[in-house]
Amino acid sequence: MPKAIVLEKYCKSCRLCVDICPMKIMSITEKTNERGYFVATCIDQDKCTGCTLCATVCPDVAIEVYK
Amino acid sequence: MKKVFERTKGLSDAHFTFCPGCTHGTIMRLIAEVMDELNIIEDTIGVSPVGCAGFCQDFFTCDFVGAAHGRAQAVGTGIKRSLPDKMVFTYQGDGDIAAIGTQHAIHCAARGEKITSIMVNNAIYGMTGGQMAPTTLEGMKTTTSPYGRDPISVGMPMDFPKIIANIPGAVYVASVSVDSPKNINKAKKAIKKAFQVQQAGLGFALVSVLSTCPTNWGLSPVDSLKWLRENMLPIYELGELKETEEVKSL
Ligand SMILES: Cc1ncc(C[n+]2csc(CCOP(=O)(O)OP(=O)(O)O)c2C)c(N)n1
Ligand code: SF4
Ligand code: SF4
Ligand code: SF4
Ligand SMILES: [Mg+2]
Numbered sequence: 001m002p003k004a005i006v007l008e009k010y011c012k013s014c015r016l017c018v019d020i021c022p023m024k025i026m027s028i029t030e031k032t033n034e035r036g037y038f039v040a041t042c043i044d045q046d047k048c049t050g051c052t053l054c055a056t057v058c059p060d061v062a063i064e065v066y067k
Numbered sequence: 068m069k070k071v072f073e074r075t076k077g078l079s080d081a082h083f084t085f086c087p088g089c090t091h092g093t094i095m096r097l098i099a100e101v102m103d104e105l106n107i108i109e110d111t112i113g114v115s116p117v118g119c120a121g122f123c124q125d126f127f128t129c130d131f132v133g134a135a136h137g138r139a140q141a142v143g144t145g146i147k148r149s150l151p152d153k154m155v156f157t158y159q160g161d162g163d164i165a166a167i168g169t170q171h172a173i174h175c176a177a178r179g180e181k182i183t184s185i186m187v188n189n190a191i192y193g194m195t196g197g198q199m200a201p202t203t204l205e206g207m208k209t210t211t212s213p214y215g216r217d218p219i220s221v222g223m224p225m226d227f228p229k230i231i232a233n234i235p236g237a238v239y240v241a242s243v244s245v246d247s248p249k250n251i252n253k254a255k256k257a258i259k260k261a262f263q264v265q266q267a268g269l270g271f272a273l274v275s276v277l278s279t280c281p282t283n284w285g286l287s288p289v290d291s292l293k294w295l296r297e298n299m300l301p302i303y304e305l306g307e308l309k310e311t312e313e314v315k316s317l
Contacts, residue, residue: 007074014088014281014288020248037087055072056248059092059288060083065072 002050002067004042010062013037017054017063023047026054077103081125088288090278091119093245094187095126097255101262102129111154112146114139118160119194137168140175143182154265156183161202162192165227179236179270183261189280197283201225204298224302228275232309238270240309244277246292269313277303
């Protein structure tokens, strides 16, 4: 099963991944990282197609994708 | 299951110091991936500018030298001429390369210096708080053009890669953008070619990248990409603006 993993320490809560994901499964959570940003996460890994669009647009290189 | 997208080994473990959503980070990733793909990380010396990218030596795993504002290409010239086997690239903002560093950019191209320059055009002086740059769009509000850039008083925005493309020593000049996945992938191809031009010793290569500055544009990161698309793309033509026959046959 494809999946998108957010490397939380790099995330800056910019929402670019949330906006681009065609499956609308990236979301900003209530959880903060060590620098105080609310981190993004994939809320429904089962729907992930492994398209890598989220990782491509993430300016902080905070997403790794498996397929 | 295979990792199909991972942090490249061209990047260090450090987090970028840019504001949330700033596409300086995207451009740095592309450069780091290109260095990795060409297997030149160990052989590359980058030159960092003054501007928001001034800390970029911390983000890459290749070597780096820091230059004074606008002088990255002069420093890069010295490095390349004393260590011709090294790959040398400069990473510079629009203010750095197209305002204070203009004379270096033009003469670096004129000499056909065998280095690669990456220009990051966010139409503003980001680091110092959002002043007008030569690249600021007509009517665009900045801290030093609060009523919008007035061409009658300060002229029209300068399309810097087109100026460099007119210089014989510049053998490859590309204008790209990182506003969408498609354009990000095209930007990577242009950056890769600009490094390959240097590997082949053909002359000076410049890639200008349209980039966002959400903080000083006063927009969210998502809206900044939209603003870039709607306002910068019509002004700054994308594409390979110049490619000599030698470069084409690479
Ligand atoms: C000699 C000198 N003049 C002026 C400055 C102030 N200064 C620092 S960064 C900068 C502009 C940076 O703009 P740009 O190159 O577009 O980079 P950005 O931050 O937008 O990426 C200026 C004018 C300086 N540090 N040194
Ligand atoms: S890989 Fe594609 S489908 Fe999966 S989370 Fe990222 S953008 Fe969405
Ligand atoms: S694009 Fe990257 S930094 Fe921005 S919210 Fe998504 S994971 Fe975080
Ligand atoms: S000030 Fe602008 S260019 Fe500088 S890091 Fe912030 S968003 Fe990026
Ligand atoms: Mg700038």
